[in-house]
Amino acid sequence: MSANLQGAMEDLITVFYKYSGKEGDKYKLNKKELKNMLQEELSEFLAGPNQASVVEKIMTDLDENKDGEVDFQEFVVLVAALTVACNEFFVDSIKNANK
């Protein structure tokens, strides 16, 4: 499969609305929708004994205005932060392998 930037951007939008459209405001993720999204989409990141506290931490961080909702822009910030963290891990692995 050939990776494609525009396709990745479309996927981010599609994934967001897949979960945000389930109940309430169709353009925002409520806490239940966010939790479902994290558990279904990012289970590899959240695996392990601390899964519940990681989900809780992400919710608290994203929901700064305490309205219990995450809009698309806040969602993209989360994805960007996770992707940068993954990338750092990936680069470190390559550099260590080349030592």
Next chain:
Amino acid sequence: MSANLQGAMEDLITVFYKYSGKEGDKYKLNKKELKNMLQEELSEFLAGPNQASVVEKIMTDLDENKDGEVDFQEFVVLVAALTVACNEFFVDSIKNANK
């Protein structure tokens, strides 16, 4: 095709290294690599008579420290901003269609 968040994140990393690895620092995009990436991956966004000035504007904005290189974190900021802009266009289209 089913959209997948983890797959989209992996695609962002794969696309970045596809271009950044071509010359110089393999972990950063130089101006030529950035221009290639924008033209090959985002041609739909850049179509039209202003394509050259849009590419120039994006380069200037991203290259704030004037080192002529864009690292992965700066790349993700660009993708996040473009995706939020696309999403706003998408939401406006839906809302106008429902009026």
